[in-house]
Amino acid sequence: MTNHGRPCAAPKSGAMNEHSSPADDAQVIVVGGGHAGVEAAAAAARLGAATILVSGDPLRIATLACNPSIGGSAKGQLVREIDALGGVMAQLIDATALHARFLNESKGPSVRALRALADKPAYARAAQSLLAGKPNLRVVAAMAEDLVVEGGAIRGVVTADGAFLRARCVVLATGTFLGAKTFRGADVAAEGRFGEAPALGMSAALGRLGFPLARLKTGTPPRIDRTSVDVAQLSEQAPSPTPLPFSYRSPARFAGPQLPCWIALTNERTHDLVRQNLSRSPLYGLDLIRGIGPRYCPSIEDKVVKFAHNPTHQIFIEPEGWDEPTWYVGGFSTSLPADVQLEMLRTLPGCADVVMLRAGYAVEYDFVTPTELDPSLETRRVAGLFHCGQLNGTSGYEEAAAQGLIAGINAAHRALGRPALRLGRETSYIGTMIDDLVTKGVDEPYRMLTSRAEHRVVLRHDNADLRLTPIGHELGLIPDAEFAAFTARRNALKDAREAAERTRIGPTCIRTAVFGAGATLADALRRPELSFADVAGLFPRPIDPAIGERAHIEIAMEGYVRRAEAAIAQAAGDEAKTIPPAFAYVAIDQLSREAREKLERVRPRTLGAAARIPGLTPADIAVLRVMLHRIRQSIPA
Amino acid sequence: MSEHDTIAAIATPPGRGAIAIVRCSGPAARDIAGRVFRSRAPLLDRVATYGSIVDAAGQRIDRGLAIAMDAPRTVTGEDLVELHIHGSPITARETLNGLLAAGARLAEPGEFTRRGFLNGKLDLSAAEAVADLIAAESRAAAHAAAANLNGGLRRLVDSARDALRTILEELAGAIDFPDEVPAPDPGDVHARVATVAQALAALSRDGERGRLLREGFSLAIVGPPNAGKSSLLNALVGEERAIVSAQAGTTRDTIEESFAIDGVLVRAIDTAGLRSSADAVERLGMERARAALAAAALALIVVDGAAPLEAPARDVLRATRERARIVFFNKRDAGSIGYDARETPEAGALWGSTFDPASIATIREAIAQAGWRSERIDATRPYLGGARHVQAVEAARRALELALETLAAGAPVDLIAGDLAAASAALGEITGGAVTEELLDGIFARFCIGK
Ligand SMILES: Cc1cc2nc3c(=O)[nH]c(=O)nc-3n(C[C@H](O)[C@H](O)[C@H](O)COP(=O)(O)OP(=O)(O)OC[C@H]3O[C@@H](n4cnc5c(N)ncnc54)[C@H](O)[C@@H]3O)c2cc1C
Ligand SMILES: Nc1nc2c(ncn2[C@@H]2O[C@H](COP(=O)(O)OP(=O)(O)OP(=O)(O)O)[C@@H](O)[C@H]2O)c(=O)[nH]1
């Protein structure tokens, strides 16, 4: 785990440029080996920056702290994008998936998404061995407790044992660990998550530097012994019969066997237990938790209280690994005392004698307001300091990994004197998420949702490679061989589309669809009732079904895509108008005081981003446009 | 808000001046103006050209001048077309609507000035002034909009938005939480979207009514010379506004004067008498009379009832048979010469005298009846408050039409989400409110979600 990389890229070689000094321990230090930190470290090292990953317990790197699931609606698109750009999450889950399903297949190509359950320990091991084999990367087992800043720029971190690790770029990916407390009934523990120490010094260090910190909360359900459940009483959810990898680069089959999941329903007895014990809840009766929890991930207490009229709630029972004794009880997140949790579990069908192996808990932690960040994820307050993952107020592995990738790329680029990568909303869910974070901030844990992506018609699962792989290759994250495979795919797709437009099929009848004389294959593919398989045989040359499916989506979506692209082009002008970083909003009397304060706080990078700040009016933006123009004219180019 | 589109607005202050100027600026200014302005001669740079303003159906709204000015030597620094038309607010509004229908976007407050500034047309020190202007205009616009948002309209727009938001919540909930929220039935969604689209279409139509209350009702008084048109105008207005004389051809130009019936402002236009004439000035006056007749919501045809019905009177009666009109046989006091019924097939024609207050009362009654007391126009129903609102409702309605097409084609439900959101956003411009945040709040309030 603690290899030092190959000689050619050893940190102290002459390859370092003006942004580093020979006395530095690395060019990039990543703090925290969660999903954000793993991507950040892997990307920075891959881009050629000498990188150190500092993490509390290296054996807990890439732990899936909560559910075993990766992907899902909108999150699945994030994973595809991470992969297309050259990140690692997709390959890790492909290698360790034990149950995969496509979601939303009937709801439209733009929202189709893949979700898989991981063998949790196998996932973490895969990540750890991937990092162990990375040139340029060194893993240091330590808690970083302080930040060293000189002249407004980061100089390194100080670990709990007093060591000073020097670098010009530091990526903080500390997850739920800052000032963290866990709750099980009245039991309050100083923990970053189950059984791990929190990071206490780091919160204070960030506070001293002037970063605004606030509290959020999340929770996890109990884990049960899989041998203690009578599954005959549950309804089974089968995995997809065909393998469905996330990565464009993965082999088209899963490494391990596919397992089913189960659905159970809560009942009045479960709800009564919740109600009777609310006085022992740290959230309700005890009132110990101040942090705001995610609405899309309510605890069972919240569900029973806020949806009192629902006679039952769905519970998803999912294996945590091929050989793991535990099953995860999805939808049953709770911070009630352990004894109540067990009683509640036993009200579920098939669970009369269930054995609880680990109680659920809630965790409350500090996060740093993400409006402190540039879209490159560098903080504006401290040059060279990057924030990513749960530290920015998001929640979820995929959200963390996507930010980690961007922060890692940009930290390496800064260290290597290359320009920052900023992805716009129109390029990706990643860009949409980061823009939301840095322009709107968060007031509850942020989760990626399709409804946040106004351009989702063009941000699809199927076309992530078309959107991002050229960028990934340009960056140097996608190797030439993989890029060649991508270009072959892109050409095949183009050929398939052209063949479909050219090939006449009519007059004919396919299933229930009738076609006139001039009809083409493309016309057939535009019919919602027909699939690629229905017309595959009509192509002049055989088409790889994977390419055929993609051609089908593109042809069927063409009109919608064109409209979306027109809207994107309309907005492009304002997205290109950058605002100087030190622009003095306070001096513009024509802006309302509220608008001035918001703009000072968020400091949008472009006029387009300014327009998305909640509460700013079109008139504010018009005033800003005029004032910016004055600046542009008065500063000689 | 992009600067690459083409904007239009009425440039002259509201109210009635001799002329109104409607401006259009941007890369497509000439194309767009060309769809509204018809002339025999092509539009040359900086040359005034005489021609007609036509509506979408090709019907003439007015005659006037068009002046095209090519970029960059214009106030906005862009291609600019000015249409100089008669100074009635209705004509100006219809001309503007024509430009909007042809692809222009309604200018934001201060946008012409702003574009000029951005294109280097104004001194740098003018930036402050421009910013002041935008801030002030938008405050004024906000007040005006608030005043316009009568309770009924707000309720209508809100209920349309609520209906759309509910559908969007169901769609987004089903997409983002597929295991927990069932997908809505496409047939049901179609029916609900169609209901909202119909409500918006009705609201759009009712835009007419709003316009009536805001801008008044136009009435053209036409007829052969010497029939008593000017006398009638004076009687309706209650003062000696137009010159009256026994000589035929007294009124040479149109004369506009307003009075109120039922609280509605009636803008009456007295016109030159219509007959065949060799006199050039008189012919010009008659041309104006015909234009006023074409533009007016209602025609009041005045004919001398004490003399035999001659060719000019017959011609007017025949020419206006198909349009909204009131026929008034005047000078009854001078004794009817007893037209025979075959010659005056004018059912519902009024008989009387401009000297008789009872006749004037009857005519006022008839104007209200024909103008707005019918079912179509009811001042108590909600109406849209201005071109901006009308445009927003129209944009919403068009987006819903697209969504309905998508649904009818059997395409997956997600593909309508964008259109529904666009419709909701357009309506939000009337009442305010951010779509995404409201949507998420709604989802989490309605569905119990989360594993
Ligand atoms: C109890 C619980 C419940 C959760 N529930 C949900 C849920 O319901 N839904 C959901 O989407 N997500 C949930 N998650 C969140 C999910 O685990 C995180 O969003 C995701 O893992 C965040 O990734 P990250 O990389 O930002 O941080 P983490 O995965 O938290 O990783 C942080 C890493 O940094 C290390 N570290 C922290 N501080 C330091 C330091 N100062 N020095 C050195 N190393 C440090 C830690 O040891 C850890 O390895 C939950 C997490 C927990 C703990
Ligand atoms: N006896 C009688 N004379 C009327 C009446 N109304 C108008 N007159 C007279 O008819 C003559 C013409 O009236 P105007 O009002 O000037 O007629 P006009 O239609 O405006 O005429 P032009 O402007 O020339 O087209 C005047 O001498 C009026 O006094 C009426 O009800 N009875």
Ligand SMILES: [Mg+2]
């Ligand atoms: Mg007259």
